[in-house]
Amino acid sequence: MNKHFEKTRKTNHIARPAARVLLIAFVGLLLSGTTLAADTRVITDMLDRQVTVPERVERVICSGSGCLRLLVYLQAQDRVVAVDSAEKGGLPFSVEARPYAVAHPELQALPLFGEFRGHDNPELIAALSPRPQVIFKTYAARDGGAESLFAKTGIPVVGLGYGDLTRNRQELDRSLRIMGQVLGIEDRAGAVIAFFDGLAADLERRVKTVADADRPTTYIGGLAQRGGHGFASTEPAYAPFVFLSARNVAGKLAKSGKGDSHAVVSKEQLLMWNPEILFLDISSAKLQAGANGLEELRSDPAYQALTAVKKGRVFGVFPYNFYTQNFESIFANAYFIGKTLYPGAFADIDPMTRAEEIAVFLNGGPAFAAINQGYDNLGFAKIVLP
Template sequence: MKRFYLTFILFILANTVAFAHELTITDMFGRVVQTPTETKRVSVIGPGALRLLVYAGAQDLLVSRELFEEKIDKSIRPYTYALPDNYMELPVVSDGGPGKMPNIEKLMLAKPDVIFATGFTATQMDMITEKTHIPVVGVSYGVIGHADLKEVKNSIRLVGYITHKQARAQNIANNMAMMRKDLLARTQGEMPKLVYMASIAYKGARGFNSTERNHPSCSLLNLNNIADDKSSSNMRSTHIILQMETILKKQPEYIFYDITGFNILKNDYPKTYKLLSLLNAVKEGNVYSVMPYNWYNSNIENIFLTAYFMGKVLYPDKFSDVDIAHKADDIYNIFLDIHPYKKMVEKKNIYRRVIFEKSGFRFK
């Protein structure tokens, strides 16, 4: 009996020591996950997981990368400017892309303490943990292709907590709340203007008809996107393709064109110009290029920056104190701790008026 009690006490002590070296968290999918108290090595998989790690300021913990990250345009994803110098030298553990399972063997060889994942089901994440014996923490932007800012804030906080970057993560969450309050206050009492958010990327670049219901930049300004009263065939997604007849019937006062769609516009221009020229916003010169909203999930910093730009266009008196270049530096500093805006506008025609002519379109 004494031997039993001694064995039992040793078992309790051993497990107490084990639990002392683990954090028990609930991830964004409601999964209870145990992670090391000292996370020093991190892998990220899925659309936008790397971006969330950069927001939290923990990118120096990376021990692997996704192949997909090097295949898509870096100049319009601000977080890529904040990646560590050795990023491209890290071993590839996944092709990347929505729902694409990583290479289990390569993931194990990278030896991360924790894997942060987006775009996977709870079952898939459990399967990865079962095969690798590495905790997988699910983080999220919200429903497919649509940024839920509350979900994003909680995901950043979770990444910050696990990587011991709580102060930075909370600072981002606080600033998101303050910017939202500022934007809503500036437009309070204004009659909502009818706008169209054109060419919204969704699993890649899309054409003029691609848009999104409840676009977050519109929500921050109390604006109505002409797609807001339209239903989608996939009710889990807010992405929608509008018929040109619908856009012409609605006649938005202003059009904000996502920069990711301009190559498609260029290729389709001979076929689409005649219809585009029937839009009042095109006739009156009220079409503007804006930063990418979705590009391997949502660029959260761009959501806020685009809202300030739209505010300046639509309500110049209410936003007269806002200089977009300075505001970009402020916002990118909050999210990324760097200032890539100047480099980005040198490469892309961002936040410019778009002039449509029979011979082609140009930026002013």
Template sequence: MKKTLLIVAILLIAAVTLSTFLLYKLYMAPEEGGLKEGPITVVDCKGVKVTLQAPAKTVVSLSSGMTELIYALGCGDRIIGRDSYSVFPPDVLNKPVVAPHSYHPPLEKILELKPDLLVSNTNLVYDENETRKTLEAAGIAVYVDETSTPDRVKICIANLGVLLGVEDRAQEIISFIESYEHIVQDRVKDLKESEKPRVYLELFREWNTVAKGSVGHKLLEFVGGSNIAADLPTPYPIVSPEFVAEKNPEIIIRMKMSEDPDYPLLRQQIMNRTALMGVDAVKNGKVYIYDPELMQGVRYPAGILCWAKWIHPNLFEDIDPEAVHKELSLKFFGLELEGVYAYP
């Protein structure tokens, strides 16, 4: 009888010990290690499920925006190949270029590197997913997304956080972005239509603007501007000089490309256009130039603050977009801000 009780006691102790261990593994181990065991799955912007058996240790990036995000997530050391447009932060220049861009990339180098994960913008899947299928058949997970679209950037950050096993860092970045989105929205949400200045947004060539259905239009709405081309039938129309003159914008915002002249000269060229000399924006000196890098990824808060302050200087008098840009550059990239990204 005593022997039987002893055996039962030993079995009970063993059962309790095993249960405690299993509960510890279930609830505590993922937190301590920071990496969850078992398959992880996210859905990219094309609606494709992307699955890894464990967080990616090696990555090839064919998207400059996602390259920046991977560095901001503290995982830049995992990048083993990049496209030629991925040049920020400077450390990425030490990584080999495996493709000039994401459109029809040569696959030999990528297949040779065999990363756990390849990330790209939507140009990669132009060919009905043939490139994607080739990579996936070789055992390379492919994640496709856009970092210059406000609707996607936070989703992209969250998904990369999962794929890289750094969800906490991803949430930190998302919270940073949302804090400035809330500042903008809180100050413009109650504006009447009559209180929203007329804005002409020009992209990378003369008279190329934005209408409903475009990213630029959404951003103008978000910061409390009234887009003069909102109702045109295509998202990225080419308008006539006469159209802009007739709409008489109060604010002109122009995207600066690398091949454009420097900021002051580009601004002066716009103000010297015959069709624009009589519009309110030129007469009042409200012509502004920005680097498109300000409107993507982690740097997006600095961009929307620039636009918001240009359009509503009185509402954002206390906001310094350059200071925010400096803060995020140091916080997420460990870099002191250099260069000009918005003018004047």
């Protein structure tokens, strides 16, 4: 009996320190968890997912069309640690026409993490050094894979939309605000949104009193849409025309619902409309034969029969879609188109000067003159069609 008691006493003597060690370790884990919780926060992304991100986010990557453009607008390009193939010459265009990329050529030198349009490579992402703390992903609802990418990399994925400047403006604003919240730069996100609001209001104010009789019919052709297209390619809800209340002959083709609907117009239909003034998206001017809008205008008998072509009323504007919409180009084009359609309402505007002012605010540097050189200075110019 005494021996049993002595054995039990010794066992308990050994067990008590072990229990204390386990207790201390458990308390340490609790404290550690509390510390981690204090260093993180939860945000709601565009997919209505609750995403836990670090309290301070200094290193990110941007996946998906236009994602890096939005980040540059927020002046956070110095936090990018890698880029997709679009930033390394992977787009199907021979001339760069993204103002943010022109203003920040240093982005090309960053490591590669995947292909453009959101085709990420988890292995490349996991191997990045320094490692990103957050992955921003535009068009997340369409492209999917946010949860899968998080599972494969262990890096929080914040799903975003992209939106546009007209019917999906709320989606654009919300995406900017979410990025600003994650990065701790909400004030800059608000400033960008206010800047867009101010430009739109200025354009609408200028044309408000233009009489219907002084509004010529017009058409924009050669718009890119997931690749380049010829002069038949247009946007019935082309944002510059919307801001200017222009008489867009293709406007009746606009589809109900969300998004700027893309359309391909037959030559016969365009001849029937016979718009008074034509605009060419100059992205089309560098495409191969059969898709080159400029060459079509110069050589196709159907287009040559248009009154605007005969009278020399064809003008070049900067690329609208280039790895999705160039918002700075859209506003810049709106001022040039406004001055072309309603010169009296824009008498105080030099379109190229205004374009560079927009680029400087959004991207931190000018870009349009450099882009124009790559397109033979067709932007904001009357196009000669012999």
